[in-house]
Amino acid sequence: MSQRKRSRGSGFSQGDDGDEDFNLSQMPTHSQVQRNLERRSQDQVNQKVSELVQFLLVKDQKKIPIKRADILKKVIREYKDVYSEIINRAGRILQQVFGLQLVEIDTKHHIYILTSDLPRAEGENLHQDNQTAKLGLLIVILSFIFMKGNSAKDSAVWEFLRRLRVQPGERHEVFGDVKKLVTEEFVRQKYLEITPIPLTDPPEFNYQWGPRAAKETSKRDVLRFVAKVQGKDPTFWMSQYTEAEA
């Protein structure tokens, strides 16, 4: 009995009210979770797992990474003491049923994304929307950054994009407000990381790959893309090739 009380105490902060801030730093240990599991009915736990799977699928629609705090507050709630078990099971279901991978891209702040476990199937993309075009723009930027040594200045990036008829000041036929798309949407989705360069006036920025880009594609894949577009072998760019194969 005293064991139970202790784990309960470490799992919750003040009260069992679902709206309270969850004391995130005190998550139960693995053995505590196993003990807590025994107290719960399997049906209830499975119900929570299903809810979490749905929650993750819907949250992923906009490709904005999902925070653990949101998961705890909106789905897990009073089942926080078995959180790790629920999230593990949810991850397994996503993988086995949907072919999706639940990836923690930030282990410090506990942020998750969904990626595909399976290689892209051949065939036409039936869901016609702007997402495909945006992906084209993204790979162009990611390629540029990688080929330039994994980071590029904002002025260099935009000068390059200008050659592709993409201007930050103009409204683009396909992308609309391109500047916003690149500097806000891609950054929020964690495809790009844009950091200010210190002591620059007017302020300048550094563009790098974001954690989602690193998980959804690879240097090797991007080099393959560049090689294909330019009709060359990836080994043409020796140092990038070496880096990509590392």
Add this chain to the structure above:
Amino acid sequence: ENREDMLSSRSNRLTEALEEANKLFSGVSCAREAVLDAQFLVLASNLGKEKANELHSEMTAFDSVTFAEDLLTFMGINRIEVEENDSDSEGTSGGYLPSNAWHKLGEETEKYFRRAPSFHYMLGSFKSDPPVPRQRIERQKKTTGGEEKRAMPAQLKKMEESHQEATEKEVERILGLLQTHFKNDPDTPISFFDLVIDPNSFARTVENIFHVSFIIRDGFARLKLDDDKLPIIEPSKDNEGREDDYGAGARNQVVISLSQQEWK
């Protein structure tokens, strides 16, 4: 300032600036100057790093200009012969980029990504009301289905028989019934409802009304309201009926509504 200039691999300007800073530092005596010097060092090291980066990519010959050209080609640019060769100064090449250019590129790109497909419910998130039209169709189907079921085995063999003939037969049959009844009991008009209602089948009832309407239309019977304001039907004598047909105002239209509830 002069950032691009300093970055150019051909220039030694960065080295010169560093050397000058070095010289100046010896004259530094107060804190503010030292701060400026420190700021300069940060700037210089940033520039130095960039220069090193440039050097790196030059060694491996990544040319972003040709990459951009190749991308445009991939996207399906339609290059027209541009007479004025001002494209270089603008930094962009001539040509017409089709509207699906980026989409085309995106489709190729998807092969290099492992992006989770966006999950959307097929039916949307709203609960839809049960479709009303479908219920009506079901009811109609029931009546026609019933008719087929009730057909005698003998009649089924005659599949070529048209609906029109079947209706006529029914009409004649009912007229026959009506006349027989009236012959037997001429003074009692038949309650319309007694005639048409089939206690076992609403569908049949509707059919009966349908058939009786033909009888009335053709003038073989008349509908009247009795003292209780309930409709009664009586066969008309042959000549009487036909005369009425051609008389002005002989025809009236009656709308009878009968719901399933009322029928019950």
